[in-house]
Each structure stands twice: as structure tokens, then as C-alpha cells.
Amino acid sequence: MADTSPPPHSEDSALRRRNPGGSSSSPSLPGSVPPPLPAAKRGTTVRRVAVLIVALVALYAAFYVFNPTSTRDEPADTAHDALWDSSAGEDGPVRIVGVGDLHGDLPHALKVLRMAGLIDEKGDWAGGRTIFVQTGDIVDRGPDTIELYKMMQRLQEQAPKQGGRPCVRTINKKVIPLLGNHETMNMMEDLRYVTKEDIESFGGMEKRKFAWSREGWLGKYLRELNIVANVNGTVFMHGGMHPKWAAEGIDALNEQARTALLTKSSAELWHVPLFGGSGPLWYRGYALEPESTICDVLDDALEKMEARRMVIGHTPQRDGRVLSRCHGKVFVIDVGISSVYGGHTAALEIVGDRVRALYPKNKVVELG
Numbered sequence: 001m002a003d004t005s006p007p008p009h010s011e012d013s014a015l016r017r018r019n020p021g022g023s024s025s026s027p028s029l030p031g032s033v034p035p036p037l038p039a040a041k042r043g044t045t046v047r048r049v050a051v052l053i054v055a056l057v058a059l060y061a062a063f064y065v066f067n068p069t070s071t072r073d074e075p076a077d078t079a080h081d082a083l084w085d086s087s088a089g090e091d092g093p094v095r096i097v098g099v100g101d102l103h104g105d106l107p108h109a110l111k112v113l114r115m116a117g118l119i120d121e122k123g124d125w126a127g128g129r130t131i132f133v134q135t136g137d138i139v140d141r142g143p144d145t146i147e148l149y150k151m152m153q154r155l156q157e158q159a160p161k162q163g164g165r166p167c168v169r170t171i172n173k174k175v176i177p178l179l180g181n182h183e184t185m186n187m188m189e190d191l192r193y194v195t196k197e198d199i200e201s202f203g204g205m206e207k208r209k210f211a212w213s214r215e216g217w218l219g220k221y222l223r224e225l226n227i228v229a230n231v232n233g234t235v236f237m238h239g240g241m242h243p244k245w246a247a248e249g250i251d252a253l254n255e256q257a258r259t260a261l262l263t264k265s266s267a268e269l270w271h272v273p274l275f276g277g278s279g280p281l282w283y284r285g286y287a288l289e290p291e292s293t294i295c296d297v298l299d300d301a302l303e304k305m306e307a308r309r310m311v312i313g314h315t316p317q318r319d320g321r322v323l324s325r326c327h328g329k330v331f332v333i334d335v336g337i338s339s340v341y342g343g344h345t346a347a348l349e350i351v352g353d354r355v356r357a358l359y360p361k362n363k364v365v366e367l368g
Helices: 012-016 039-066 106-115 145-161 181-187 196-201 205-212 217-222 250-263 291-305
Strands: 095-099 131-134 175-177 228-231 234-237 309-312 323-325 330-332 347-351 354-359 363-366
Touching: 095 106, 106 145, 131 145, 131 228, 145 175, 145 196, 145 217, 181 217, 196 205, 205 217, 228 250, 291 309, 291 323
Parallel strands: 095 131, 131 175, 234 309, 309 330
Antiparallel strands: 095 347, 228 234, 323 330, 347 354, 354 363
């Protein structure tokens, strides 16, 4: 199979392909000013004005309550009014929230998770029955690697203790962190994007390498994660699933990745085709290629995976907006959450057939 190793060029280079008139009123004539209203009539007028103001306020409030795409001036960390009701019964619609690349930035990660109603002010799980999928690349480019992975482990432990069934269909977890290309790069000991602060947080390079190894606390944790997840007909992964990989099946791909990470050395991992440039951790076609050609490829991949839509990260959206392509069949959610890419705040929410992008100040954009 082609592309048997990650591209030799830097990851960043792959992203560069790309009414003048005056007053018409007449002067007042002597005696043209109307006489003052009697007191009784003035009272009636005041009451009418008051009733009108109350009615306008009621209409304004009703608009913001019932219009889900309105913008409210609220603090950026205020949780969104979800389409999903946390008090709904076990058979109610499942709320899914997807968050993209975090790249070593804990403060901005916490900001996004609070905005999406997934955590409280203390950083503990507050999402109820929500399913939270993080599409990889928690590491690199920033200093907060340890704290971010510890946060994910904590949320994985806390979430099942809140509210109802953990999930649906092919997934039995409520917090689903996936591997990105930067996780596998670190397990290959490709450390081009590791910061000095990151290394220091582990206590030095040797201690960091051990932590990422098969025997280390972080290496053990990451080697048990999947690279693809199908949640109620939406497939999540880091880069994108080409049909040639989709044909192998999600379970088989996850097993291949896990087996390679558990059995091969860091040097041998460079030659695993699944971790190569056309694999689901690196592929950028759905984010970059013209829709006139790539949407047919996407349809083929979705059909093979028996899925309705795909959600991916990996390709930064410099404007901080979730990108919808191919008539709402693929969504790119790497919005540059890390300060390295602008510190943007956005997440994707899926409830049944309804898809929304969530932004600060309770702003939402309907995407499907």
C-alpha cells in the first residue's frame, strides 16, 4: 500500500497550498402650537405608552428564547442552551459535542469545554448524558501536555457517573478521546513540535520519553485509544478517512493501530502504512481538495462505513470557524483553539439530524 511513512516535509508546509437634503418641515406659525392635554388624558396616554413598552419587552424576550440562532451578550464561558435537554428520558435524542485540536493549551481548552456545557467552573464533568468526542492532537506546540491528558482521564472517569446511558450503538463511552497524528508522532519519537516548557513539565527529556513509552503512564493510556469512532452514524477521526481505508472497517482499523502501537518500536512505527500520509490521521483531502471532486470520494467512504457524516480536525481554520463542506456531510473542527493558532473558541454540536457550531456569547450557527 502506498504512503508507508508520514510525509517527510513539515506539517506546516502542507497547509500553504493553499440623504443630502435639508429639513422639509415648515416653520411654526403663531398660534399653531396645540394646547396642553387635560390631566385625565395625559394619564391615559402614559398608561398606553407603558403597556406598549411592556409588550415590546415581552416580544424581545420571546424572540431570544425561541430563536436558537440568536446572539446574546453573555460571558464567553457561559454554557450554551443545548438543543438536547439534560432532563430528557433515556429514549430522548443523544447530544454529541465534538472538539478539535488543543495543542498544549489548557486555558483555552477549558474555555471551550465550559462554553459547550461539558464542564463546570472547577473543571469537573457537567455534561450529563452528552457524548464528548475529542479528535486528537492534544499534544505539541504548547506547554500543558500533562494537565490536558490528566483532564481527559478525569472526565472519562466522571462522565459515566452522571445521567443515564453512556452512549448508543457502537460506542459505550461518554468521553471519547481519539489519537491524532501528533500523538503517534510522539510515540515515534518525532519531537519536532515539542516545546521546551513541555519537556520541563515532565522533568526532562529522558523522563518524558519514558512517560510516552509502552511502560510509561501516558504511553499506556494513549495506546488503548482508538483512531476512529462511529457515534450514532457520525464518524469522528483526526485527519479524514479515504475510501481505501474505510473499506477495511472501523473496528479493524482501530485494532491495527492498537496492535502496532503496543508491539512495534518507535522506529518501526514510521513504516506502518496506517500512520502514513494517506491514513486517517494525516489525510487532508476533505478539508482542502475542491468539492467538485472530493465530495464523491467522501460519499464513497461514508457508504463503506455506513455513516451519514464525518467530523475531522487536523487542518486549522484560521478564521476560528467550523468548516462545513459537501452539503453538510463533513465538518472540520480544528478551529485553532490553541493560542499558537489564535486561541479561538468553537465546538460542534449534533442532536439527531441537527448540527450546530457553538461560539462564545451563546452564538450558534446552524450547519445542518
